[in-house]
Amino acid sequence: MGIGATEFSKDSGRSELRLAVEAVRAALDDAGLSPADVDGMVTFTMDTSPEITVAQAAGIGELSFFSRVHYGGGAACATVQQAALAVATGVAEVVVCYRAFNERSGRRFGAGVRHREPTAEGVALGWGLPFGLLTPASWVAMAARRYLHVHGLEPEVFGRVAVLARRHAARNPAAYFHGRPITLADHAASRWIAEPLRLLDCCQETDGGQAIVVTGVERARELRRPPAVIVAAAQGAGRAQEQMTGFYRGDLTGLPEMGVVARRLWRDSGLTPGDIDVGIVYDHFTPFVLMQLEEFGFCGPGEAADFVAAGTLPLNTHGGQLGEAYLHGMNGIAEAVRQLRGTSVNQRPGAARVLVTAGTGVPTSGLILGADG
Numbered sequence: 001m002g003i004g005a006t007e008f009s010k011d012s013g014r015s016e017l018r019l020a021v022e023a024v025r026a027a028l029d030d031a032g033l034s035p036a037d038v039d040g041m042v043t044f045t046m047d048t049s050p051e052i053t054v055a056q057a058a059g060i061g062e063l064s065f066f067s068r069v070h071y072g073g074g075a076a077c078a079t080v081q082q083a084a085l086a087v088a089t090g091v092a093e094v095v096v097c098y099r100a101f102n103e104r105s106g107r108r109f110g111a112g113v114r115h116r117e118p119t120a121e122g123v124a125l126g127w128g129l130p131f132g133l134l135t136p137a138s139w140v141a142m143a144a145r146r147y148l149h150v151h152g153l154e155p156e157v158f159g160r161v162a163v164l165a166r167r168h169a170a171r172n173p174a175a176y177f178h179g180r181p182i183t184l185a186d187h188a189a190s191r192w193i194a195e196p197l198r199l200l201d202c203c204q205e206t207d208g209g210q211a212i213v214v215t216g217v218e219r220a221r222e223l224r225r226p227p228a229v230i231v232a233a234a235q236g237a238g239r240a241q242e243q244m245t246g247f248y249r250g251d252l253t254g255l256p257e258m259g260v261v262a263r264r265l266w267r268d269s270g271l272t273p274g275d276i277d278v279g280i281v282y283d284h285f286t287p288f289v290l291m292q293l294e295e296f297g298f299c300g301p302g303e304a305a306d307f308v309a310a311g312t313l314p315l316n317t318h319g320g321q322l323g324e325a326y327l328h329g330m331n332g333i334a335e336a337v338r339q340l341r342g343t344s345v346n347q348r349p350g351a352a353r354v355l356v357t358a359g360t361g362v363p364t365s366g367l368i369l370g371a372d373g
Contacts, residue, residue: 073359169319
């Protein structure tokens with residue numbers, strides 16, 4: 001019902017708590033609600049600003065529901081799912097989902113693993129770290145290389161995703177790369193990060209905050225904006241799931257966790273790929289955009305690069321995390337809402353159904369949002 005964000009920058013100059021509060025207040029203002037209306041909050045486990053602290057700082061009173069979702073960017077759409085579950089069961093009436101971090105000026109996830117306390121999750125990482133697989137880019141590069149080999153493709157196909165994202169970002173005043181499109185030649189000239197991934201295959205690092213307000217449809221219809229309805233929501237973890245390092249579970253050319261989400265979303269919504277007007281596909285790395293499109297059935301295995309180039313489905317119309325900002329996918333949910341309101345800077349006329357996905361290579365989540373009525 002409401003969306004709000006801070007500016008997206010490389011050095012916010014303020015605390016992550018302040019960023020969270022600014023985003024929450026902006027989302028409530030967008031919805032025409034006050035902090036007193038909120039009784040639920042959801043965020044990520046990778047967050048330094050707890051629900052109760054953000055509530056206190058934002059002027060929110062008593063909470064009847066609070067929740068955190070695990071697995072980094074895979075949690076984005078699941079925060080909205082958690083909020084919807086709370087509202088649907090009467091546990092809460094107005095729930096705010098938020099994500100805020102100084103991911104550029106503070107902790108940079110792209111710097112890789114530097115220190116971890118011993119955990120069961122860390123065991124999986126331990127099989128790759130001694131051999132130099134220290135960063136998210138290096139983990140994704142393993143799957144990307146296999147994808148190219150199996151389908152007889154060259155790394156240039158990933159550039160189609162990057163060019164499209166930056167084209168949309170260039171027209172988006174809120175995007176960090178506003179006014180700065182790229183070409184396939186720019187992509188091919190960018191330096192290697194972890195072959196076959198180049199710099200322009202990797203999302204940026206961002207300081208900022210984003211918040212989403214979820215409430216019941218009847219309540220939403222009384223507020224100032226046309227509601228974006230949660231048509232379906234799902235989480236998914238595949239067999240032998242790990243966090244970014246699932247190199248031993250068979251075929252590396254797909255994303256089984258997103259396959260779980262796709263099957264659930266199509267089943268619960270009764271929709272098919274042909275019913276989707278806009279796709280907001282999590283783009284931390286370009287190869288995983290292609291694999292997600294294939295998991296959802298928009299095209300066959302190895303065909304996603306041509307699908308992107310054909311422009312059949314508008315993708316990441318805000319510029320994505322490659323072009324707008326890296327907010328662990330929360331800014332993508334906001335763009336889906338704008339598309340349904342008709343206020344996107346890269347608007348698809350008459351958009352009525354939008355697919356949103358969260359981070360891949362980890363347990364993940366997805367949404368189908370629709371126009372009311």
